[in-house]
Amino acid sequence: MSKKLFIETLGCAMNVRDSEHMIAELSAREGYELTDNAKEADLILINTCSVREKPVHKLFSELGGFNKIKKEGAKIGVCGCTASHLGKEIIKKAPYVNFVLGARNVSKIGEVIHRDKAVEIDIDFDESQFAFKDFRSSPYKAYINISIGCDKQCTFCIVPKTRGDEISIPADLIVAETRKAAESGAKEVFLLGQNVNNYGRRFSGEHEKINFTELLRRVSAVEGIERIRFTSPHPLHMDDEFIEEFARNPKICKSMHMPLQSGSTEILKAMKRGYGKEWFLNRAAKLREMVPDVSISTDIIVAFPGESDQDYEDTLDVMRQVRFEQIFSFKYSPRPLTEAEKMTDTVDPEIASERLSRLQAYQDTILDEITATYRGREFDVYFEELRSDGYAAGRTDNNITVKVKGSEELLGTIRRVKITEVSRLVQYGEIVA
Incomplete structure (x- = not known):
């Protein structure tokens, strides 16, 4: 009988793709079959997120629950970003965990399942050219990594400490993976990276140097692919060439995720985002002008250390001017290994909660007005x-x-x-x- 694998994926689309890679490797090389019932699994994996504090707390309650229901002899592994930054601490807190595998070490999954208490969390490990076996959660679309890691130094973000320095995956490998997806019936590809439009900044070894705009052109040339999506572009790198290709290439889906984080230039400076309020508004306005039906989504952090009432109002002002179709909004959550963790000018928790509630209510009003225009279209x-x-x-x-x-x-x-x-x-x- 085949062995059973249960995997729980938390967090972003990159984690979804990492889970697909692990499923593929364990299926092809170790004979595992997926199950949605943790009680019958021989191997239970949690692929974790550490962007905010809540998923980290959730990890240990989830682990405890799995330990209670797992069958005799079943192994539990913790993977992903929380694995990267907590490492051995996970096994200390939950000694029944069999191994820990960091977000930059996905290709080692076939090794660590055979080494009890293994901890592989090297954020300098280079997987950019590893030939993963093929598995996709959906036959209709394909997630494709175009880079790993992140070179930005945003003061609130732990990702560079869990996924390491940014390395672009060679364009020929990306195009080949796109072609394979199209041949198996997928009409849509979803290109993934921490800062996709910074693609080409650094490769591992000698490879043709191209930017993200040129990569989009090459992916769109693959026969059978009708839709191209990507996440997340960084507002700092949204130059005119990129926006113009986005606008005129019919295969590129007309939705753009632009992580704002804050509408205040002063707070953006404290976050080390590299752009200010006016740059963001300029890029959003150019998008709206060139692609009238574009949908723009964003991420917003309220109550970052030092955020004044005026800073918060600046964020609401950006929302008023851009009119986002979707926002992902959170109260600031201090993360370990970040500069912001040491900032002392914190916002009162009650004020933070009130700001978040008011912002979300305002977004609901905007969204109601936008969706009302869809009726009959x-x-x-x-x-x-x-x-x-x-x-x-x-x-x-x-x-x-x-x-x-x-x-x-x-x-x-x-x-x-x-x-x-x-x-x-x-x-x-x-x-x-």
């Missing part, structure tokens, strides 16, 4: 998921989630849909072509 929707309620779900070119009554024959197809019912999270429609 028609969009091309790429269907990729069946829901349990008898609906098929997919996304428009500009990242609107749409559900229609339907079954498997819709999956993997792009259909014209008229929106009949709107809400903040998902729109409902009927197929018209």
Whole structure:
């Protein structure tokens, strides 16, 4: 009988791709099959996130729960960013954990499962040219890493300490992976990196030096690929060439994630983001001008150390001017190994909570106004998921989630849909072509 693998993935799309890599390696080289029942698993993996404090706390409660229900002889492994920065501490706190595997060491999964109490967390390890076996969570889209690590020094962010220095993956490998995905039926690729539009800054060894805009052109030339998405571009590197390619290339989906973090130039300076409020507004305005239907999403941190009432109002002002289609907003959470952790000018927790609530309520108002304009409009929707309620779900070119009554024959197809019912999270429609 085959061995069973259960994996829980926390955090970002890069973690999703790392989990896919581990599944592929364990399946091809070790004979594991996926299960969604942790009680029957021979190996339980948690692929962790450390961007905020809450997922780290969640890790140990999750570990305790898995330890109680695991079958005799089953192993537990902790992977990902929290593994990178806590390392041996995880095994000290949870001695039943069998191994710890950092976010920069995914390719070692086949080794560590055979070494009890193994800890592999080298953030200088280079996986940029490792030939992972193939596995995708969805047959309709493919996540493709284009770089690993991060060279930015944002004062609030632990990622450079968990994923190491930024290295770009050679373009020929990315194009080859894109071609393989297309040949297996995927119409959409999702390019991943901590700062995708900083692609090409550093390679491991001698490789052709190209930038992200040129990489987009090469990926879009792959026959069978109809949609290209990517995350996350850094506002600092959103030059005119990049925005113009985004606007005119019909295969590039017209949704852009622009992590703002704060609307205050002073706070952005304290965060070491490299741009100010006016630069961000300028880039967003150029996007809106060149692509009228573009959807723009963002990340916002409220109550960063030193944030004044005016700084907070500057953030609301950016929201008013840009009118984001989606925001991911959080109260500042001090992270270990970061400069901001040592900052003493903290914001009162009650004020922080009030600011976050008010910001989210304002975004709800903006979103209600935006979604009201969808009713009666028609969009091309790429269907990729069946829901349990008898609906098929997919996304428009500009990242609107749409559900229609339907079954498997819709999956993997792009259909014209008229929106009949709107809400903040998902729109409902009927197929018209």
